[in-house]
């Protein structure tokens with residue numbers, strides 16, 4: 569075998585083995601929750617959902633910290649230069665792709681907080697495939713949130 | 721052929737030098753990062769989150785970053801307020817100020833704003849007042865707001881402009897930062913330049 573062919577085989581091996589090595593499952597990276605300002609009982613949670621496996625869909629999210637947790641997308645109203653949030657029943661997480669929930673974009677909205685949130689909250693995610701993931705999301709103050717989303 | 725080589729090379733070098741000199745001169749008068757949005761000077765009076773009267777005309781000579789929102793807003797308003805707090809820190813000049821005008825005066829009373837605003841920054845001013853006054857400011861900025869229909873009586877959201885409007889030292893709206901331009905360092909650079 570020539571050197572070139574060997575390199576190619578090794579490359580192919582890693583390409584095929586990569587999903588197996590990663591456990592093939594959906595995973596959640598960098599979850600965080602915005603600390604609710606005093607006097608308010610709504611906030612939002614953010615994270616990156618990575619899917620090395622087949623196409624899947626986030627269908628439900630819940631948090632013991634709030635009465636309601638829903639999936640929201642943001643839409644611009646072109647006619648009035650204003651913006652609205654719209655609740656969606658699910659969010660697609662295509663195979664080999666990631667879904668980023670971030671400030672000003674798709675997010676998890678937490679309504680009816682049972683009290684001021686501190687330190688961290690636990691979010692439960694359920695996917696169409698049946699996969700369930702539980703993540704601990706740290707609660708970030710406005711300054712910490714700025715640092716997270718706009719690192720210098 | 722060879723005789724022309726040197727003069728031609730010299731001409732090219734001279735041309736390149738001129739191009740870079742012109743480029744340098746033009747960069748000195750570089751455009752602002754915000755979208756230019758010249759709208760005539762305007763004024764309004766509202767009540768701030770410390771229950772004092774606030775008139776825009778009392779702040780002539782300052783650069784004011786104006787933004788609309790409501791305290792029950794879970795995502796975009798707190799994101800923008802955090803960003804504005806960072807802009808104020810980066811500018812570090814008390815001739816720069818940020819104001820948050822509620823589009824939900826029904827629920828956003830002075831005391832509610834008093835709890836909410838200082839959480840973000842001690843130099844952000846929260847403003848509330850009569851519906852009519854707030855509508856006029858939205859008009860002046862060329863935007864609209866409306867209560868969301870489907871939600872319940874007390875859990876409603878308000879559709880509003882996510883943009884930040886920059887009011888120059890003369891009281892006119894000079895620049896507009898749409899949602900995708902809410903970048904603290906770049907906004908701070910515009911503000912610093914206007915305060916020079």
Ligand SMILES: [Cu+2]
Nearest residue numbers: 640653677794
């Ligand atoms: Cu939302």
